[in-house]
Amino acid sequence: MGERLALSGNEAAAYAMKQINPDVVAAYPITPQTEMMHAFAQYVADGEVDTEMVNVESEHSAMSACIGSAASGARTMTATSANGFALMWEVVYIAASSRLPICMALVNRALSGPINIHCDHSDSMGGRDAGWIQLYCENAQEVYDLFALSPKIAEHPDVQLPVMVCYDGFIISHTVEMVDSLTDAQVQKFIGPYQPRINLLDYKNPFTFGPLDFHDYYFEHKRQQVESMEHAHKVIPQVFAEYEKLSIRKYSFFEGYQLEDAEIVLLVLGSTAGTAKVAVDELRSQGKKVGLLKLTVFRPFPVKELQEALSGRRAVAVLDRCASFGSFGGPVFSELRSALFGLSDAPLIRGYIYGLGGRDMGIALIRQAAEETLETAKKGQPTEEIGYLGVRE
Amino acid sequence: MASLKELSARPERLSGGHRLCAGCGAGILVRQILSAIDRPVVVSNATGCLEVATTIFPYTAWRVPWIHNAFENAAATISGVESAYYSLKKQGKIKDEQDMVFLAFGGDGGTYDIGLQALSGAMERGHRMVYVCYDNQAYMNTGIQRSGSTPKYASTMTAPSGKVKPGKTQRRKDLTSIMSAHHIPYAAQAIPSHWKDLTNKVQKAINCGGPAFINCLSDCNRGWRHPLEQTIEVMRLAVETCVWPLYEVENGKLKVTYKPRKRKKPVAEWFKAQGRFSHLFKEGNEGLIEEIQAEVDRDWERLLSLEKWGLSEQTEERK
Numbered sequence: 048m049g050e051r052l053a054l055s056g057n058e059a060a061a062y063a064m065k066q067i068n069p070d071v072v073a074a075y076p077i078t079p080q081t082e083m084m085h086a087f088a089q090y091v092a093d094g095e096v097d098t099e100m101v102n103v104e105s106e107h108s109a110m111s112a113c114i115g116s117a118a119s120g121a122r123t124m125t126a127t128s129a130n131g132f133a134l135m136w137e138v139v140y141i142a143a144s145s146r147l148p149i150c151m152a153l154v155n156r157a158l159s160g161p162i163n164i165h166c167d168h169s170d171s172m173g174g175r176d177a178g179w180i181q182l183y184c185e186n187a188q189e190v191y192d193l194f195a196l197s198p199k200i201a202e203h204p205d206v207q208l209p210v211m212v213c214y215d216g217f218i219i220s221h222t223v224e225m226v227d228s229l230t231d232a233q234v235q236k237f238i239g240p241y242q243p244r245i246n247l248l249d250y251k252n253p254f255t256f257g258p259l260d261f262h263d264y265y266f267e268h269k270r271q272q273v274e275s276m277e278h279a280h281k282v283i284p285q286v287f288a289e290y291e292k293l294s295i296r297k298y299s300f301f302e303g304y305q306l307e308d309a310e311i312v313l314l315v316l317g318s319t320a321g322t323a324k325v326a327v328d329e330l331r332s333q334g335k336k337v338g339l340l341k342l343t344v345f346r347p348f349p350v351k352e353l354q355e356a357l358s359g360r361r362a363v364a365v366l367d368r369c370a371s372f373g374s375f376g377g378p379v380f381s382e383l384r385s386a387l388f389g390l391s392d393a394p395l396i397r398g399y400i401y402g403l404g405g406r407d408m409g410i411a412l413i414r415q416a417a418e419e420t421l422e423t424a425k426k427g428q429p430t431e432e433i434g435y436l437g438v439r440e
Numbered sequence: 441m442a443s444l445k446e447l448s449a450r451p452e453r454l455s456g457g458h459r460l461c462a463g464c465g466a467g468i469l470v471r472q473i474l475s476a477i478d479r480p481v482v483v484s485n486a487t488g489c490l491e492v493a494t495t496i497f498p499y500t501a502w503r504v505p506w507i508h509n510a511f512e513n514a515a516a517t518i519s520g521v522e523s524a525y526y527s528l529k530k531q532g533k534i535k536d537e538q539d540m541v542f543l544a545f546g547g548d549g550g551t552y553d554i555g556l557q558a559l560s561g562a563m564e565r566g567h568r569m570v571y572v573c574y575d576n577q578a579y580m581n582t583g584i585q586r587s588g589s590t591p592k593y594a595s596t597m598t599a600p601s602g603k604v605k606p607g608k609t610q611r612r613k614d615l616t617s618i619m620s621a622h623h624i625p626y627a628a629q630a631i632p633s634h635w636k637d638l639t640n641k642v643q644k645a646i647n648c649g650g651p652a653f654i655n656c657l658s659d660c661n662r663g664w665r666h667p668l669e670q671t672i673e674v675m676r677l678a679v680e681t682c683v684w685p686l687y688e689v690e691n692g693k694l695k696v697t698y699k700p701r702k703r704k705k706p707v708a709e710w711f712k713a714q715g716r717f718s719h720l721f722k723e724g725n726e727g728l729i730e731e732i733q734a735e736v737d738r739d740w741e742r743l744l745s746l747e748k749w750g751l752s753e754q755t756e757e758r759k
Contacts (some may be wrong), residue, residue: 072526073520099527101519104561108516111558114509115484115520120534121527137510247505247521248534250480255500283537295456349620 049228056184056219059191060126060152060212061086061245065096065236067198068077068438069150070121070241072102072374073112077131077214078164080154085125106131110138110149113125117147118256121248122198128216129170136174143178144245144272145257148201149209151179152194155317155368156216157404165405166216168316169368171345172378178272180206180279181346183316184214185226185302192298193343195229198238198311202281203286205278207244215318217405229294237293259285276347284346300349302341305331309434310361311339311420312384313325314396316342319366319401319408326413342379350386357387361424364416368402374435376400395420395429412436441640447475451503458501463668463734465658466490466574467676470545473572474504475637477646483539484518487511488552489581489660490574500729512554514544515562515571521588522567534674538595541646542569548589552615563622563651570652573615576660579615584663588613592735593728594716596663601719606728611735619653620751622688626652626687628697633675637686637697645692657684665715674713681710682740687747694746702742707733710748 051338054057061083064072074084091100093187104111117123127135141151153171157163180200184190190212197210214220218261229237247256260268287298304324306312315323320341323399330337340356340363342349357363367377374381376398388394397420402408416436453474460467461587466489474481478508491508494501509517513757522542525755528534533707543611546555552572559571578596586608587594595607620627625648630638638656645652659675678684679698686698720728 070531070533071520071523073523097527097531099530101523101565103516103519104564106558108513108519108558108561108642111509111513111516112520112523115507115517115522116524117520117522118507119482119524119528121524123524139511162536247482247507248525248528248540249535250505250540253503253505253510255495255502255506258497258500259508260497264497299729324505 049233052226052228053223054187054191054226055082055221055223056187056190056214056243057083057154057221058086059187061090062192062228063194063234064124064232065090066229067122067124067238068096068235069098069124070388071099071101071113071123073103073109073116073123074125075106075109075131077106077128080126080131080152081130082220083152083154083271085353086143102152106135107138110135110379113149114138114142114145114147117149118145118245119248120241120243124153125149126154128154129158132170132174133158136177139174139177139179141257143267146207146275147209148198148207148248148267150194150201151211153211153213154216154220155213163404164216166218166368167403168213168367168406169403170413171211171213171233172369175346175378178208178276180210181206182212182344183342184212184219185318185320185341186224187219187222188296190214190219191226191228192290192296194234195234195436196237196286197284199289200283201282202241203282204244206275206282207404208275208279210353211332216351218318233293233367235277236288236325247389264310280347280349289403290306298339298343300344300352301356302343302427304339306338306340306356308336309372310336311417311424312338312340312357312360312363313413313417314340314342314363314379315371316367316379317368319368322408323413326410326417329410330417335421344380348382348386353383354390357394359392362395362397362420364397364399364420366399366401366416370400370403397423397434397435399428406437408437441643442476442478443591444636447639450475450478453503454494455503457499458490459496461662461668463659463661463671465490465576465632465660465671467659468671469574469638469656472632472635472638473642476642477541477543479538479541481543482507482518482521484509484514484521486514486546487502488547488550488556490547511550513557513558514546514550516558518542518544518569519562519565519567523570526701544569546571546573547580548573548575548577548587552588552613559564560622563619563624563653570642570654572654572656573658574658576658576663577612578660578663580660580663589615590721592671592718592732593733595719596716601706602690606725616653616655618677623692624653625650625684626688626690628653629655629684629686631657631675631679631680631686633672634679634686641688644688663716666713669751670713677705677710677713680705681707682736683707683710685740685743687743691753694751696747698741707736
């Protein structure tokens with residue numbers, strides 16, 4: 048076993064990155080990702096990694112350099128937040144459509160404007176159609192684990208997709224927690240050596256990467272990309288199972304807390320899950336059958352697993368830390384509703400928006416959502432009302 | 441430096457069958473440049489004429505490893521390839537005695553304007569790469585729109601000459617100077633009509649041990665509006681009028697590599713050869729040609745002075 052360390056979320060990500068020892072990291076600073084790259088840069092400066100660290104001049108160039116590097120047979124990683132992610136948006140799509148197994152830490156922060164450096168999920172949710180696998184962390188331990196195992200998902204021959212590991216800015220990134228780590232050797236053995244599918248440096252077998260498609264090929268290329276996510280859906284649980292053997296820590300598409308006999312389910316991503324567990328305990332002590340479903344894998348969206356887990360429940364409250372302007376409810380709400388639509392014993396679903404721009408999400412607000420959802424369940428009628436938790440109306 | 445015989449004996453690395461226009465300067469300069477590189481090369485290419493015309497899926501004209509990413513990031517992309525190479529080499533994961541060449545091609549659109557940031561950053565970081573701008577002085581691939589390299593008074597589709605406007609009203613950027621001011625070991629201006637000068641510069645660039653930049657004027661008979669068989673003739677005029685001086689800045693020392701033997705030709709000859717300047721000869725536009733002539737004269741004298749007295753910057757060799 049590795050050490051038990053006191054690490055912030057950023058330090059945990061940097062530590063996992065150190066143990067992975069990627070060939071190239073190209074990154075640009077942005078709050079609240081910055082300390083992760085500071086920590087990693089010190090590993091580089093002290094010769095503790097072999098990584099070539101490229102301090103690029105913008106996030107667009109960070110992802111561009113990552114693409115060049117990953118296409119050249121190098122294990123490549125990066126990290127960013129919010130507007131940095133937004134700036135690299137064009138190239139983020141290209142990374143996925145190019146099937147390059149780049150792993151990125153996305154430290155969730157609100158998108159401008161107005162400018163706000165605090166946590167919400169508008170950044171990663173904004174890129175949900177980009178074709179990247181998206182994993183969400185509840186705490187520093189999960190940051191360490193999910194980031195350490197991410198190359199194994201990304202590089203799997205059936206997957207070959209980039210992975211972003213998302214964790215809440217400041218709340219997780221800057222909070223120190225106890226993290227159980229693996230040893231360097233264990234991580235190295237787990238991820239194995241990088242076996243690139245393609246390699247620009249193999250000049251004896253030259254190929255053209257990033258051609259022009261007309262209308263006669265583009266659709267097929269995109270259809271193949273859709274398939275790649277289906278494959279990811281199969282591979283992710285396999286990788287999680289292997290990781291469990293090594294670490295004793297179990298991951299799956301989601302974690303259920305007091306879920307088994309729950310009639311009302313709260314569905315949440317990220318650090319709010321920790322708070323929600325406390326809220327669930329309080330509600331349970333009052334005899335209310337409330338449970339929590341913490342979604343870990345958002346892309347690919349685990350439709351079947353969610354259908355199985357939520358069929359037969361009376362009601363589900365989806366808490367989105369992201370607004371989708373002009374849409375009916377937040378992104379997770381929309382996707383869940385779509386996944387459950389038409390099932391014979393689908394639960395009623397309520398949507399909530401909370402915590403935008405780092406607005407604190409306490410136990411009381413979560414309990415409020417649970418109580419309202421209980422009411423909805425009692426009435427047995429769906430509601431069109433989207434709730435906003437913690438905002439001054 | 442390699443002779444014409446040596447260069448022409450080397451294998452063609454850009455095959456025929458691509459869709460560049462007949463008479464395109466870009467195709468010519470790419471073949472010259474690739475033939476001047478005697479080692480394995482990886483090419484990164486910005487979106488533009490060269491890229492779209494040579495890589496229509498499922499075909500490619502490139503016989504070397506080649507990557508296209510997006511419009512503004514050819515320099516950033518090749519910097520990632522270069523970083524991967526040196527990382528893997530340093531770790532012993534690849535063994536290569538040859539020292540690969542990392543080459544980027546971008547049009548003036550993807551270099552002067554939208555790609556300037558990525559180019560500047562890559563040059564500043566000291567990557568061992570060569571960036572070649574094929575400068576046809578407008579966004580040609582999308583239909584002849586003005587760029588930061590479009591010369592003053594040239595007519596383009598987004599800044600056309602008309603009843604009240606004489607084409608582009610701004611001076612073009614001096615990108616070669618901007619790159620030289622990054623203190624890179626090698627920066628140069630070249631042109632495919634003067635292939636020996638160009639190939640010599642390419643050989644210096646790939647051996648300079650750090651970032652290199654070559655700005656290559658590239659004739660576009662569609663956008664410049666002249667018969668397609670006059671490509672080389674028109675480019676020669678650019679040199680003989682000193683509109684496009686051929687020079688290099690090697691470790692901070694500027695050298696003009698071509699000087700017209702007698703008097704330089706009047707810029708009016710350069711304008712007369714191209715439809716994009718035809719409005720300059722019309723009534724109401726008197727004085728504009730003289731204005732440009734004065735500018736060309738001034739810039740040429742300045743270049744000669746810089747050669748004589750030296751630039752203030754010194755460069756350092758990157759490790």
